[in-house]
Amino acid sequence: MTATKFVTLGDAVQDEHFPDVDLALRRGRHIDRDDVAWFGFLSDAADVLEPFYKRFGADLVYRSDGFYYLLPTGDRLAKRQLGIAEMLVGQALTLLYLDPATLEQGGRVTREQVLGHLATVMGTDALVRALNPKRRRYDERVAQETVRSRVADALRRLAALGFVDAIGAEELKLRPALLRFAEPVRSSADSTEALERLVASGELSLTPLDSVPEASEEDESAPELDEDSALDPEGDPGTEPELDPELLEDFGFEDVSKPVEQPE
Amino acid sequence: MTVAAEEEPKRLIENLAARKASLELSPIDLCFVAALRLRSRAGGLVSFSEAELGEVFRDVCALVRPDAAGIARRATAAIQRLRDQRLLSRVDGVGVVRSGSYALTRLATGIVDFYLEEEALTGDSLTLLLRTLHTGLSELRDQARGAVTAEEVSARVAGPLRVTIRDLVDGIERRQRGLDLQQERLQQEIGGLLASDWFDALARCQDLLETTTRTLRELNEVLLRDTHGLTALLEDIRDLAEVRGAADVDEACHRLSEQLDRSAAWGAARQRAWSEYYQYVHRYLRDVVRLDPTRALTERLRAQLSGRSGRSFSLVVAWQPPLAVPREVVVPNQRPPLEKPKKEREKPLDDAVTGDRDRELTGQVEAAVDGGARSLSAVTRAVVEQLPLEERYVAAGRVAEVVTKVARARSARERDWAPADEGIWIEEWSVERSASGS
Numbered sequence: 001m002t003a004t005k006f007v008t009l010g011d012a013v014q015d016e017h018f019p020d021v022d023l024a025l026r027r028g029r030h031i032d033r034d035d036v037a038w039f040g041f042l043s044d045a046a047d048v049l050e051p052f053y054k055r056f057g058a059d060l061v062y063r064s065d066g067f068y069y070l071l072p073t074g075d076r077l078a079k080r081q082l083g084i085a086e087m088l089v090g091q092a093l094t095l096l097y098l099d100p101a102t103l104e105q106g107g108r109v110t111r112e113q114v115l116g117h118l119a120t121v122m123g124t125d126a127l128v129r130a131l132n133p134k135r136r137r138y139d140e141r142v143a144q145e146t147v148r149s150r151v152a153d154a155l156r157r158l159a160a161l162g163f164v165d166a167i168g169a170e171e172l173k174l175r176p177a178l179l180r181f182a183e184p185v186r187s188s189a190d191s192t193e194a195l196e197r198l199v200a201s202g203e204l205s206l207t208p209l210d211s212v213p214e215a216s217e218e219d220e221s222a223p224e225l226d227e228d229s230a231l232d233p234e235g236d237p238g239t240e241p242e243l244d245p246e247l248l249e250d251f252g253f254e255d256v257s258k259p260v261e262q263p264e
Numbered sequence: 265m266t267v268a269a270e271e272e273p274k275r276l277i278e279n280l281a282a283r284k285a286s287l288e289l290s291p292i293d294l295c296f297v298a299a300l301r302l303r304s305r306a307g308g309l310v311s312f313s314e315a316e317l318g319e320v321f322r323d324v325c326a327l328v329r330p331d332a333a334g335i336a337r338r339a340t341a342a343i344q345r346l347r348d349q350r351l352l353s354r355v356d357g358v359g360v361v362r363s364g365s366y367a368l369t370r371l372a373t374g375i376v377d378f379y380l381e382e383e384a385l386t387g388d389s390l391t392l393l394l395r396t397l398h399t400g401l402s403e404l405r406d407q408a409r410g411a412v413t414a415e416e417v418s419a420r421v422a423g424p425l426r427v428t429i430r431d432l433v434d435g436i437e438r439r440q441r442g443l444d445l446q447q448e449r450l451q452q453e454i455g456g457l458l459a460s461d462w463f464d465a466l467a468r469c470q471d472l473l474e475t476t477t478r479t480l481r482e483l484n485e486v487l488l489r490d491t492h493g494l495t496a497l498l499e500d501i502r503d504l505a506e507v508r509g510a511a512d513v514d515e516a517c518h519r520l521s522e523q524l525d526r527s528a529a530w531g532a533a534r535q536r537a538w539s540e541y542y543q544y545v546h547r548y549l550r551d552v553v554r555l556d557p558t559r560a561l562t563e564r565l566r567a568q569l570s571g572r573s574g575r576s577f578s579l580v581v582a583w584q585p586p587l588a589v590p591r592e593v594v595v596p597n598q599r600p601p602l603e604k605p606k607k608e609r610e611k612p613l614d615d616a617v618t619g620d621r622d623r624e625l626t627g628q629v630e631a632a633v634d635g636g637a638r639s640l641s642a643v644t645r646a647v648v649e650q651l652p653l654e655e656r657y658v659a660a661g662r663v664a665e666v667v668t669k670v671a672r673a674r675s676a677r678e679r680d681w682a683p684a685d686e687g688i689w690i691e692e693w694s695v696e697r698s699a700s701g702s
Contacts, residue, residue, distance in 0.1 A: 023584075025582065026582055027584055033543075058582065066547065066551065071580065078582070078584050079582055079583055080580070082579045083578075087576075087579070091565060094565060097552075098562045100455045101459065103455045104455040106544050106545075107544045122570055126570075176547060179551065182561055182565050184568070195577060198577075202580055204579050205580055206576070206578075207576050207577060
């Protein structure tokens with residue numbers, strides 16, 4: 001594969017893979033070598049697609065770990081932060097990805113292993129508290145059920161983003177894009193500097209996860225989707241709050257609150 | 265598959281269960297059997313005397329359990345256990361006359377060979393096996409050509425196909441299973457090497473990967489190349505046997521052909537699976553091991569996840585919602601209100617012909633009088649006998665009334681009673697027709 005296959009943007013757009021790859025990238029999908037055709041197309045078309053996405057205020061990022069993704073840096077292209085459950089599960093998956101024991105299975109793990117690893121590293125209590133932040137008092141059985149359900153939900157979302165592949169009902173195949181979760185600690189143990197750099201580049205945002213306000217007793221019956229689907233902190237506080245796309249997705253609606261921007 | 269063929273495994277398993285076949289080998293028993301196997305190979309021994317068995321057991325005990333006491337007693341028990349499980353059989357057949365000779369059974373040699381011989385398929389062994397197979401099949405084809413009758417074909421071809429050729433194909437399959445085991449161990453070894461030595465294990469892991477990849481590629485190439493020729497030979501033999509009407513050769517060829525297909529499919533499947541594993545491990549070695557030679561990343565990430573270091577953060581991803589496509593407006597289906605079908609509260613009246621009993625009776629009486637009845641009893645009888653029994657009594661009274669109207673009736677001072685019908689008695693009148701003509 002060379003980067004000379006597509007001379008002009010028109011050539012790339014005319015390619016049969018463009019519509020699918022474009023939609024996938026805009027929906028946050030990470031594309032690696034396992035997506036053979038898409039990865040090949042992006043490798044060939046990267047030179048012409050990078051300026052194309054720049055005009056939408058987004059970077060087409062290629063990482064040496066072997067995957068592409070689209071990173072919105074402006075306001076033209078919608079973006080979202082991963083929720084608490086997605087972040088915790090993503091980091092646990094990354095640990096499994098780095099574990100030589102996973103090699104034996106060719107990078108395949110079970111859902112049970114993920115949950116077990118998460119509980120081992122974080123501790124069961126911390127995990128239950130992290131995924132049941134609104135509850136001051138909770139029934140152990142209900143809280144654990146909530147943890148299982150939120151981990152399953154997070155896995156589903158991470159699979160849609162190309163961090164893992166769901167193989168059957170129980171197995172998952174780990175993909176190289178998981179290394180994004182390790183990015184802040186990749187170069188040194190002190191992640192402060194790396195975090196600042198990554199926040200500045202728009203790769204991630206700092207979230208006061210451990211200072212999520214606890215709800216009052218009366219609020220406990222309220223839906224708990226809000227803390228897992230953080231709103232864009234860059235949104236204008238003076239305007240109407242942006243609808244959370246995940247909420248919309250869960251309810252089967254489509255976001256019609258924002259007009260679709262036509263390409264120039 | 266025929267019903268008999270389907271029932272065969274079931275029957276075999278039922279028999280096995282009925283015989284309560286089981287195996288239980290302690291490490292020392294297994295070592296004992298292995299030592300016997302090795303000694304028989306080294307010395308070309310076919311059987312062992314009791315003294316030799318005891319001697320071998322003593323040697324094994326000296327190695328495995330040097331502090332064990334009562335070796336002779338233990339040896340006797342071990343020999344009995346092996347005999348009970350049909351791993352050792354007595355071969356002299358002289359009973360109590362003198363001490364016996366014992367030999368390892370096929371079951372015992374099979375178990376020991378699994379542990380002692382790692383018969384994994386290699387490019388060389390596969391090529392050799394396939395070449396021998398090719399030669400054997402070519403000879404059988406010539407034999408089949410030379411045979412005239414079905415019996416000749418069966419005798420010359422079916423036997424070697426079932427025994428010699430099948431053993432060769434079984435040999436290939438056995439070595440394939442050996443290679444599967446070897447690969448499984450290799451995957452564990454790669455994981456183990458990285459877990460223990462991490463960066464230092466890089467070169468060794470790559471060597472292991474490359475060697476296995478080369479072996480699998482060679483095997484697959486040999487299988488693809490030679491299977492086709494072998495299948496063609498089998499087809500020739502089948503055709504020749506069919507012409508001469510040897511059905512048993514046809515079946516043997518069919519089974520061998522299936523075995524060869526299975527072997528070829530094994531090669532392709534293993535290469536595909538290995539290729540996936542190879543890519544994953546290579547990527548891992550390049551992206552994880554090389555970039556993190558001190559294996560610090562795992563520890564840092566672990567600390568990050570457990571909240572022991574760093575600040576909480578969230579990854580940012582693109583999230584372009586799907587284009588809004590308004591749904592088709594579908595007019596809800598208006599269901600008509602439920603209502604009960606209307607029903608007439610009052611039943612319509614039936615039209616009925618009004619009966620004029622009086623006129624009818626008058627007519628009957630007149631007819632009776634006209635007919636010559638001259639007494640009330642006669643008139644009454646004539647009228648009532650046309651009526652149902654239950655109406656006769658009432659009608660009899662009315663007849664008397666009508667008679668007075670349509671005829672002239674006279675009665676004596678003392679009126680006699682006369683029967684007018686069965687059970688009806690009336691006072692008798694004489695009746696005459698009136699002047700008006702009635």
